[in-house]
Amino acid sequence: MPNDVSDRRRPDPARPRQSVPSPPQQGVPAPPRQTAQARPGQAGRRPFPRSFPWSFPWPWRDRGGRFSPFKALVLLGTLLPAAWILALWATDGLGSRPLTEAIHRTGLWAVRFLLLALLVSPLRRLADTTRVLLVRRMLGVAAMAYALAHLGLYVADENFRLLHVASEIVRRFYLTIGFVALLGLALLGATSTDGWTKRLGRNWKRLQRLVYPIGVLALLHFFLQSKADVSEATFAAGLFLALMLWRLLPARWQGSGLALALLAPVATLATAGVEYAWYALATRIPAQRVLWANLDLEFGPRPAVWVGIVVLGVAAALGARRQVLAAAAQPPIHGT
Numbered sequence: 001m002p003n004d005v006s007d008r009r010r011p012d013p014a015r016p017r018q019s020v021p022s023p024p025q026q027g028v029p030a031p032p033r034q035t036a037q038a039r040p041g042q043a044g045r046r047p048f049p050r051s052f053p054w055s056f057p058w059p060w061r062d063r064g065g066r067f068s069p070f071k072a073l074v075l076l077g078t079l080l081p082a083a084w085i086l087a088l089w090a091t092d093g094l095g096s097r098p099l100t101e102a103i104h105r106t107g108l109w110a111v112r113f114l115l116l117a118l119l120v121s122p123l124r125r126l127a128d129t130t131r132v133l134l135v136r137r138m139l140g141v142a143a144m145a146y147a148l149a150h151l152g153l154y155v156a157d158e159n160f161r162l163l164h165v166a167s168e169i170v171r172r173f174y175l176t177i178g179f180v181a182l183l184g185l186a187l188l189g190a191t192s193t194d195g196w197t198k199r200l201g202r203n204w205k206r207l208q209r210l211v212y213p214i215g216v217l218a219l220l221h222f223f224l225q226s227k228a229d230v231s232e233a234t235f236a237a238g239l240f241l242a243l244m245l246w247r248l249l250p251a252r253w254q255g256s257g258l259a260l261a262l263l264a265p266v267a268t269l270a271t272a273g274v275e276y277a278w279y280a281l282a283t284r285i286p287a288q289r290v291l292w293a294n295l296d297l298e299f300g301p302r303p304a305v306w307v308g309i310v311v312l313g314v315a316a317a318l319g320a321r322r323q324v325l326a327a328a329a330q331p332p333i334h335g336t
């Protein structure tokens with residue numbers, strides 16, 4: 001399977017090879033010009049012609065222009081939630097207020113894809129593979145697309161009264177925050193093309209770091225609209241915290257499964273702290289009781305505990321993968 005690094009060295013099949021014509025020699029008739037497309041005996045290995053649609057960087061192609069089953073699978077994964085929402089809509093499966101339900105679902109998927117995009121760097125280090133880098137842009141664009149659909153559905157829910165929507169966004173704090181997060185996502189999405197990457201050079205990486213404050217704003221928007229029960233928002237915030245804590249690790253520990261496992265309880269405590277702060281500052285619900293409830297598993301683990309379980313699970317899965325790869329790399333022992 002090709003990856004980012006090796007792809008850069010390989011020629012791009014989407015680009016026809018340029019033949020350098022040699023000067024005609026005296027007395028020798030010039031051979032008929034053979035272009036890369038028309039070389040005899042090479043019909044099966046012809047590079048793509050430059051014209052659309054062959055030259056277009058479709059999302060299922062890798063940087064070398066070849067079909068990538070991994071990218072195609074992830075692309076399918078990004079489209080499935082939208083297809084599911086549409087299918088439920090068509091079969092009256094979204095309840096009595098389908099628009100509201102669709103707004104909630106698209107918002108949730110925007111946050112999920114944002115978190116998945118942030119997971120790419122840790123996975124790359126921990127699983128020691130560059131293949132995941134192939135889908136980072138796709139995941140970020142998916143987050144942006146779901147957030148745009150989310151806004152579109154909100155506008156539809158408000159009967160396309162654009163002035164009213166604009167005034168609501170200005171008046172309601174949680175909508176203002178969501179709007180700023182959406183603007184940020186749109187900016188990152190628009191500048192994610194190869195052309196912008198080249199044009200912005202080093203600044204492109206700096207610009208991409210906006211994803212962290214965008215994540216914070218999106219999660220705050222999630223909390224603010226959640227009313228009494230903030231379990232889902234707390235869980236998403238906990239995963240975001242875990243991803244940020246991993247980034248704070250010294251570089252030499254970032255590839256260590258043990259460091260990740262040790263990060264699990266820290267992420268749990270941090271998530272419980274965020275939940276406590278939310279209840280203490282934004283509600284009249286006794287925050288201390290919520291905090292102690294984390295120790296009570298009678299009604300199942302609370303979001304902070306789930307965050308620890310997820311981080312530990314990822315550490316265990318990566319550890320098992322390493323064992324399998326190490327065993328497969330051992331030379332077979334032949335009997336004498």
Ligand code: HEM
Nearest residue numbers: 104107108110111147151154175178179181182218222225
């Ligand atoms: C102009 C931008 C936005 C508008 C107008 C907007 C509007 C809304 C509305 C009306 C709700 C439902 C509130 C309710 O039912 O009381 C909502 C929920 C939500 N929004 Fe947004 N939003 C925006 C941007 C975003 C962005 C950028 C994200 C994430 C990246 C996001 C994620 C969410 C989430 C996760 C929920 C909660 C879903 C749930 O509880 O199931 N929103 N938003």
